[in-house]
Amino acid sequence: MNTSDSEVVMSVLTANGYDIIDSISAAEKKKKKKKKNEVKDEEEEEDDDGQQVPSTATMPEVILVNTCAIRDKAEERVKTRLRQFRSMKTTSPSSSVFSKDFNISNNNNNNNNKKAVIGVLGCMGERIKGELLKKDSKGVRLADIVAGPDSYRDLPRLIENAISSSNNDNRQSKKNTNDGGNESLVTSSSSRKRFEPKITETMNVELSTTETYSEIFPMRRGKVEDMSTSAFVTIQRGCDNMCAFCIVPFTRGRERSRDSASILEEAKKRFYEENAREIVLLGQNVNSYSDKTYVVAAAGKEENSSSSNTAARTTTSNGVYAEGFKSVYVPSRNQEYDFAKLLKDVCAISPELRVRFTSPHPKDFPDNLLQTIAETPNASKLLHMPAQSGSTTALERMNRGYSREAYLNLIDKAKAIIPDVAFSSDFISGFCGETEEEHNDTLSLLKRVQYEQAFTFAYSLRDKTAASKKLIDDVPEEVKQRRLAEVIETFREAAKEKAKGEIGKTHLVLVEGTSKRDDEKCTGRADNGKRVVFMNENGEKSSKKGEYVEVRIREAGVNTLIGDFVKKTTAKAFYEANGGKAWYA
Ligand code: SF4
Numbered sequence: 001m002n003t004s005d006s007e008v009v010m011s012v013l014t015a016n017g018y019d020i021i022d023s024i025s026a027a028e029k030k031k032k033k034k035k036k037n038e039v040k041d042e043e044e045e046e047d048d049d050g051q052q053v054p055s056t057a058t059m060p061e062v063i064l065v066n067t068c069a070i071r072d073k074a075e076e077r078v079k080t081r082l083r084q085f086r087s088m089k090t091t092s093p094s095s096s097v098f099s100k101d102f103n104i105s106n107n108n109n110n111n112n113n114k115k116a117v118i119g120v121l122g123c124m125g126e127r128i129k130g131e132l133l134k135k136d137s138k139g140v141r142l143a144d145i146v147a148g149p150d151s152y153r154d155l156p157r158l159i160e161n162a163i164s165s166s167n168n169d170n171r172q173s174k175k176n177t178n179d180g181g182n183e184s185l186v187t188s189s190s191s192r193k194r195f196e197p198k199i200t201e202t203m204n205v206e207l208s209t210t211e212t213y214s215e216i217f218p219m220r221r222g223k224v225e226d227m228s229t230s231a232f233v234t235i236q237r238g239c240d241n242m243c244a245f246c247i248v249p250f251t252r253g254r255e256r257s258r259d260s261a262s263i264l265e266e267a268k269k270r271f272y273e274e275n276a277r278e279i280v281l282l283g284q285n286v287n288s289y290s291d292k293t294y295v296v297a298a299a300g301k302e303e304n305s306s307s308s309n310t311a312a313r314t315t316t317s318n319g320v321y322a323e324g325f326k327s328v329y330v331p332s333r334n335q336e337y338d339f340a341k342l343l344k345d346v347c348a349i350s351p352e353l354r355v356r357f358t359s360p361h362p363k364d365f366p367d368n369l370l371q372t373i374a375e376t377p378n379a380s381k382l383l384h385m386p387a388q389s390g391s392t393t394a395l396e397r398m399n400r401g402y403s404r405e406a407y408l409n410l411i412d413k414a415k416a417i418i419p420d421v422a423f424s425s426d427f428i429s430g431f432c433g434e435t436e437e438e439h440n441d442t443l444s445l446l447k448r449v450q451y452e453q454a455f456t457f458a459y460s461l462r463d464k465t466a467a468s469k470k471l472i473d474d475v476p477e478e479v480k481q482r483r484l485a486e487v488i489e490t491f492r493e494a495a496k497e498k499a500k501g502e503i504g505k506t507h508l509v510l511v512e513g514t515s516k517r518d519d520e521k522c523t524g525r526a527d528n529g530k531r532v533v534f535m536n537e538n539g540e541k542s543s544k545k546g547e548y549v550e551v552r553i554r555e556a557g558v559n560t561l562i563g564d565f566v567k568k569t570t571a572k573a574f575y576e577a578n579g580g581k582a583w584y585a
Helices: 002-014 024-037 072-087 123-133 152-178 248-252 260-274 339-347 367-375 392-397 404-417 436-449 466-470 477-502 571-577
Strands: 019-021 062-067 102-105 117-122 145-147 230-234 278-282 294-296 302-304 354-358 382-384 422-429 453-458 506-514 521-525 531-535 548-556 560-569
Touching (some): 002 019, 002 062, 002 117, 002 230, 062 072, 062 123, 062 152, 072 117, 072 123, 117 123, 117 152, 123 145, 123 248, 230 260, 260 278, 260 339, 278 339, 339 354, 354 382, 367 404, 392 404, 404 436, 422 477, 436 477, 453 477, 477 548, 506 560, 506 571, 521 548, 560 571
Parallel strands (some): 117 145, 230 278, 278 354, 382 422, 422 453, 531 560
Antiparallel strands (some): 019 102, 062 102, 294 302, 548 560
């Protein structure tokens, strides 16, 4: 989700005259290159990678860090990174530190000696808010800007204010130095107030009930041929589920869906203009999607209009959920356009486009969605079904809205409806009050379902959550870690056993590129989400990124399948040859 949000941020800022720099080391490279070539003219030059580089290329004026708040560890890592950014303003940066962050420079300002303005975006900013603008216990003010996930449109204002504030700061600092004084950083006036406003000159953490950035086309960087075969398309934001352990409803706000027309437009552009062959539909509770702007006209002709939402048919019945699941809120969904319909419409763009989605809640897998996935060959057959625990009593404390039995019934139903379905899941070890028996229930669930992938975590208490208010984080850290190790080991054993069934099967593989370990081999993904490595053909016939090939599996591990190239194909030809329903014909 953060990658997708960063693409929205880049769009907003480029539209406001900012240039995006991949990394600070890239900025330095450009600066050195400019010096070496002594470019005299005022026109823009072409960089090695073909991108337009302003002749006034400078070190970035602004560094923005998009953040996650789901676990304490992630926040600590961000803080360390922010301290490095602060200290590196006056020293030479190392490329590795910046490789995953993007930096933004406004080429209207060419003052290399100026200190970079640092901004914290996303969930951590939303959670900690103005704390980041104050000096910490080490006397470092970690950020100059804080922008929550719903305030990216406000970034140009926040940046301009922070830059002017920083200019004033520099002048003040110089004055203080001349006076023999110490450098003093401006403290946000809001930090002196007991109740902090959500919007100030350099902070906006107001959560919205409507913001979906629907008309902003997220910016992917680089040349089309270098882009990943996968593209993210955000369809939904926020979550109303209030799982007891989770900070997301507090950092991302209320559940809301983007209109389907803008989603389809973005997905088509990714497929036709950027050669994306896999679209990943994103949302905090992605399969709760519902386009309330969609109406079916009286004549039976489909319409899509954001202005006609009053005519949309909504439902408050529990029929929208999988059997045996409930939620703490009453769902309000437009049954004319739910997640199943969106999935089908995105898949219909082309049979050559594979469609995945993340992150879903198991309650939002009603029968019609399972049916749609079964009947739509290019809808990925790897379903993420976050269980979190295999124990009904632990699930009750977690506020998940289902029992172990309801979850297993859903797994069995999906297996019955969708041939070759595979599952991935999330698991938390050591949640408040977790007993040995409850932990063993999780282990037995892992053995029973045989997941393809598992994302496993030791519980980390987050402020504001229901668990922090009503429960006690009473499982000792060493017990959490021991249980986590057992969960991982059990997952691996079960996955290894399941993988044996892959040997001899032929998979449709979307080629992602050459193997990093051996350039005579290619890697790609099978429909069940598994990485597949196979020996490439030679010469001109070799498989290329974005193509489909058939691969027969020879060896199978927990994470990777090794196979032999059978032939190049198209997804459509493969589906037809393997009994896929040709809905696109
Ligand atoms: Fe968090 Fe639960 Fe919502 Fe997932 S469904 S984002 S775990 S509150």
